[in-house]
Amino acid sequence: MQLGFLVDLHLCMGCKGCEIACKVENEVPLSTWRLRVKYVDVGTFPETKRTFTPLRCNHCENAPCERICPVSALHYLDNGIVNIDKERCIGCAGCVMACPYGAIYIDPQTQTADKCTYCAHRVASSMMPACVVACPVQANIFGDLDDPKSNISKYIMKNQGGVQVRKPEKGTNPHHFYVGGGNVNLNPLASHRIDGHSLFNKITTLPVGGHH
Amino acid sequence: MATHEILAATNAVVTLDVALPGIVWPWLVTVNMWAKSIGTGVIFMLFLLIKKYPNQVGNLRFQVTVVSIVFIHIFLLFTLADLHQPFRMWHIFFYPHFTSAITVGAWMATAFVGLLFLLAFFSFVKKNDLAFDKTLAWVVALAIPVTLYTAGLMSQCTARELWQMPTESAQMIFAALLSGSAFMILVFGNKLDWEANKSLSRILALSAFMSFILYMSEYVFGPMKAEEVAAVLEYIKGDGEYTVMFWIGQWMAYLLPMLLIVLSRVNKSEAILKLAAILALAGLWIVKHVWLMIPQLLPMS
Numbered sequence: 003m004q005l006g007f008l009v010d011l012h013l014c015m016g017c018k019g020c021e022i023a024c025k026v027e028n029e030v031p032l033s034t035w036r037l038r039v040k041y042v043d044v045g046t047f048p049e050t051k052r053t054f055t056p057l058r059c060n061h062c063e064n065a066p067c068e069r070i071c072p073v074s075a076l077h078y079l080d081n082g083i084v085n086i087d088k089e090r091c092i093g094c095a096g097c098v099m100a101c102p103y104g105a106i107y108i109d110p111q112t113q114t115a116d117k118c119t120y121c122a123h124r125v126a127s128s129m130m131p132a133c134v135v136a137c138p139v140q141a142n143i144f145g146d147l148d149d150p151k152s153n154i155s156k157y158i159m160k161n162q163g164g165v166q167v168r169k170p171e172k173g174t175n176p177h178h179f180y181v182g183g184g185n186v187n188l189n190p191l192a193s194h195r196i197d198g199h200s201l202f203n204k205i206t207t208l209p210v211g212g213h214h
Numbered sequence: 215m216a217t218h219e220i221l222a223a224t225n226a227v228v229t230l231d232v233a234l235p236g237i238v239w240p241w242l243v244t245v246n247m248w249a250k251s252i253g254t255g256v257i258f259m260l261f262l263l264i265k266k267y268p269n270q271v272g273n274l275r276f277q278v279t280v281v282s283i284v285f286i287h288i289f290l291l292f293t294l295a296d297l298h299q300p301f302r303m304w305h306i307f308f309y310p311h312f313t314s315a316i317t318v319g320a321w322m323a324t325a326f327v328g329l330l331f332l333l334a335f336f337s338f339v340k341k342n343d344l345a346f347d348k349t350l351a352w353v354v355a356l357a358i359p360v361t362l363y364t365a366g367l368m369s370q371c372t373a374r375e376l377w378q379m380p381t382e383s384a385q386m387i388f389a390a391l392l393s394g395s396a397f398m399i400l401v402f403g404n405k406l407d408w409e410a411n412k413s414l415s416r417i418l419a420l421s422a423f424m425s426f427i428l429y430m431s432e433y434v435f436g437p438m439k440a441e442e443v444a445a446v447l448e449y450i451k452g453d454g455e456y457t458v459m460f461w462i463g464q465w466m467a468y469l470l471p472m473l474l475i476v477l478s479r480v481n482k483s484e485a486i487l488k489l490a491a492i493l494a495l496a497g498l499w500i501v502k503h504v505w506l507m508i509p510q511l512l513p514m515s
Contacts, residue, residue, distance in 0.1 A: 040515060041230035052229070057515050066372040072316035073305040092305050093298025095238045096316055099371040104514030108238075113298035172372055186226045190513045191445055193226035201230045210298070 004082040004177065005120060006147040008154050008165070009056050011182035013141035016041060016054030023136030024058075027121060031111045033207040036118040037133055041201065042186050042193050055187040056133075056142070059084065059105040059118035060168060060176030067097035067106060067117075075115065082147075082177060083122050088114045102172045110208035120144070147177065157181070237510050242296040244503040246289050247364055248393070251386070251498065253285035254326075254357040255394020259414065261354045263398075264347055267410045274402060275346050276337035281397070283330045290323065315370050319363035326360050329353045361390045374509035375442040376432070385428055385505075391421040392467070393498055396491035403484055403491075412479065415487055418494060419475045426468035429501070442512065449508040460504045467497025 016039055024030060024037040037058040044051055061084045068076045068084055075091035078084060091114035098106045098115060109116040121131035129135075134142045145152035150159075158165050158179065167176040168188045185192040260278040264271050294300045306320045333353060336346040365382035368374070395418040403411050433451075437444035450460040474490035477483070 035232060038232055039230070040228065042226050043229045044224050044226045046225050057231075066370065069313045070316065070367070070370045072311055072314040072320065073302075073309045074311040090302075090305055090309060091299065092302040093300075094296070094316055095298070096314065096367070096370070098238045099510075100373055102373040102514060104373075108298055174372070186224055190515055191441055192221065192224070193228050194221065195228045195231075195513060199227050199229055202232070205232060 003080065003149075004147040005125065006061070006082070006145070006154055006177040006179065007058070007120065008143040008157055008179040008181060010141045010143065010157070011053070011055060011180055011187060013139045013182075014039075014054045014056060015139060016052070017138065019136040019138060020056055020133035020142060023132040024118070024121075027124070027132035028119075030116075031109060031208060033205065034107045034109060034116070036116065040187075043199075044186055053184075053187050055180075055183065057103070057105070058133075058178065059101075059120075060103055060174065060178040061118075061120060063175035063177060064173060066100035066102065066172075066174060070096040070100040072096065079122060081125065083120050083125070084117075085119050085122050086115060086117060088112055088116065091115050102169050102174065103176075108210045110210045113210070154179075231513075231515060237507065239296070239506060239510065241503060242292045244499060244506050246292040246296065247386075247389070247502050247506070248499045249285045249288035249292065250361070250364065251389040251393040252397050252495075253282050253289055254361045255390035255392070256281050256285070256397055257350075257353055257357045257394070258390060259394040259398045259417070261350055262413070262417075263406070263410060264350065266413060267406070270406055270410055272405075274405065275343065276334065277402070278398075279330055279333045279337060281401070283327070283334065286323065286327055286330065290327070293320075315363050315366035319360070319367065322356065322360050322363060326353070326356050329356060357390075358387075361386050371509075373514055374446075374512075375440050376436065376446045376505075376509045381428055381432065385425060388421040388425040388428070389498060389502070391417055392425065392494055395421070396471075396494040396498075400488055400491040400495070403488060408482065408484075411484060411487060415475045415478065415490070418490065419472050422468040422471050422494060425501075426464065426472075429464060429468075446509050446512055449511055450504065455511065456504045456508055459500060463497050463500035463504055465497070466493045467501045468494075471497070 018039050021037055021039055028036055030036050037056060040055045040057055042053045044053060061082060065084050072094060073090050073092055075087045076084060076097055093108060093113050095108060106115055106117040124131060131144055134144045143154050143157050145154035147155060149155060161181045164181050166180045166183050166188060180188060256278050294303060297303060306317055310317045312318060333346055333349055336342050336349060362383050365379055365386045368377035368382050369379035371377060395414045399411060399414050433447065436447050448454055449456050451457060471490040471494040474486050478486035
């Protein structure tokens with residue numbers, strides 16, 4: 003079994019329902035996100051549009067975070083999920099530095115690394131991840147990539163030419179796919195980050211570690 | 215930031231994304247690298263002096279060993295201080311994951327500390343120079359991977375395209391040679407004759423020269439190999455956040471020491487040599503800090 007995720011960006015409307023569901027399900031502390039939706043505005047007025055891209059851990063086949071973790075706190079489950087054992091984590095932040103997707107953070111409450119686990123605890127009970135359940139338009143498709151009859155495999159088959167991953171050049175082989183995305187959605191260097199253009203300007207951040 | 219080829223056409227602006235996670239490895243990691251360079255560098259220099267100027271070494275065996283022990287402990291202390299869960303450090307020894315350069319480094323550094331104490335035992339308690347010199351050869355052999363493992367760690371940070379193993383390995387070795395020779399000139403230079411000081415200054419100048427060439431090679435040619443490297447190097451170019459600090463570091467660590475060493479040789483001045491050593495040691499911290507910070511400024515998402 004190899005679990006994977008696919009987000010159909012044609013369907014995503016940026017409601018952030020997945021983000022909130024994830025926060026609630028996993029008790030993600032203030033100022034940190036396991037899953038977040040990035041908005042990028044494209045074009046020049048009046049020819050403009052807003053794109054939405056949910057970003058979470060890619061559960062890579064060749065995960066740099068797993069490789070760099072000195073104590074195997076980050077480890078693979080049999081179903082392909084890259085899971086994290088917060089009791090074992092020493093908080094070296096190597097994984098945060100190694101992840102090319104910025105998907106790992108230091109939890110300010112536990113002072114350990116944390117990230118999306120595809121809701122491994124729910125999956126173990128044969129439930130779908132919280133974000134999948136919350137999505138009102140079924141933009142999140144989750145399932146077994148090894149099973150050709152699973153929804154995700156069928157979706158990938160149907161959209162062969164349009165299936166993308168983030169930063170394929172990194173050689174991480176992500177198990178998280180996007181359909182309908184472009185460079186603007188998936189490449190952080192393809193968009194400007196201009197001060198004052200963020201919809202949320204005053205984000206409360208909790209201190210991490212005491213020396214940052 | 216480097217202009218992406220489609221930026222002009224799309225005028226794409228991020229209007230909502232919570233930047234994760236900012237500076238993750240702060241100045242504590244800079245101190246870690248800097249102290250380790252000195253800790254292993256002085257051992258390299260002691261080995262050289264024993265081989266080239268055995269009659270001048272005398273008490274330096276014990277004194278240099280103490281210096282190395284102190285700086286390796288500074289390195290270990292700051293490594294520990296940088297952990298968010300420092301009291302779980304023992305996990306590295308009981309749940310080791312040997313694909314990680316952190317694990318390999320921690321184990322090697324521990325063995326290195328053990329050998330340093332053995333050296334101290336031979337030089338201070340046993341007063342046995344022969345046993346010391348024989349053990350030192352093994353310590354030098356271990357000091358090389360201890361110096362290099364941070365380069366391996368940086369190269370495992372695949373998100374930070376700027377840090378590549380071949381260049382970082384060379385930088386780590388040159389940093390150890392530079393800081394080791396500078397520290398020896400500064401603290402023990404008075405106990406050595408002019409010829410020995412000249413040898414140390416030659417190492418200092420050459421390692422400064424080679425390091426400078428490596429940095430300039432990245433500076434000029436780095437942007438040609440990857441878009442992310444180009445974007446990172448923008449932070450030390452033009453009005454980038456770290457431009458001033460980068461050039462202060464390059465001048466202090468490399469250019470001025472090289473010039474001062476030439477001047478000291480012409481004038482046979484140990485005072486100028488010591489000034490070069492001070493600048494090199496202080497400049498090295500700045501150079502390392504800039505190189506550590508800039509890739510962390512780049513948004514990963």
